[in-house]
Amino acid sequence: MLAFDSLTKRFGANVAVKNVSFSIDRPMMVGIIGASGAGKSTLLRIINRLTDATSGKLEFEGRDVLGLKGTAKREWQSQCAMIFQQFNLVPRMDVVSNVLHGTLNRRSTLATMFNLYPTADIHTAIAILDRLGIAEHAPKRAEALSGGQQQRVAIARALMQDPRIILADEPIASLDPMNAQIVMDALRRIHEEDGRTVIANLHTLDTARRYCDRVIGMRMGKVVFDGTPEQLTTGVARDIYGADADFSESATSTSIDTIETSAARAIHAAEAIA
Ligand SMILES: Nc1ncnc2c1ncn2[C@@H]1O[C@H](COP(=O)(O)OP(=O)(O)OP(=O)(O)O)[C@@H](O)[C@H]1O
Ligand SMILES: [Mg+2]
16 A cells, blocks of 8 residues: 655755655554654655655555655645644634635635635535534634644544545644543544544554554664564563663653543542542
8 A cells, every 4th residue: 555665864964764664555553653853753744745755765556656746746645634743723713614624625726715615515524523522613713622622623624635544743742641542542433434544653652552553663764663562562662762771661651541540549539438
């Protein structure tokens, strides 16, 4: 499906992505992990053609992605929708209009200028919001929503493009553990129910282990691990992050489990009182 062949990206003397070769041969959920500066964002941006690779090849279903120009390039970009850590919504615009922005690629400039959306698209947008559990927020301004809700709006906007691939750059890095879980659950469900591939840069090991079918570890631009969550042992993680012997998993761990444990503790305490 998606095949990387010796992909390299240089910024001057700095090599951000180095000789990356791997392929994704069926729809799956892939997590990319690695220390800050490892090249995770650059890799996603190359896939989406936001950044041009210096050398190497990228093919999607046998088609050369890096050579696409003009309309073909824009079509590719709508096939691999991107989600960002900071949501990138228009804060003062209502939620449903933010979602409809996902159709911009196929609308005329005039329709865009006058905010004219086909009724069918509006229905689709509401249905997608409903699927993500936030339809009741459709008329509100995006800025009035919580971070977790805003990220779901961003996912809805991505789904509006009906993409084959969803690229998520640290989608939960700005969220509290509860919202992080809601957003990751949504991405997982979209993969399972729609068969879309999800490639997510994740800053925590436990999220990658819990949600992904496959984890890719990057270190200084190179892929240094490619395996299943089970194969991602503490020793392997230490190599990926380049940490020394006292490397602690908690340093790369969100507290999703902790919050569940503390919620369970609170319930037990309440039961004890009752
Ligand atoms: N536009 C740019 N110009 C110059 N150097 C860049 C640019 N973008 C990234 N780099 C460099 O490329 C390397 C990889 O950066 P990248 O943002 O891909 O890392 P990352 O793994 O996403 O890190 P983080 O976890 O902090 O987001 C870094 O050394 C970074 O400084
Ligand atoms: Mg990054």
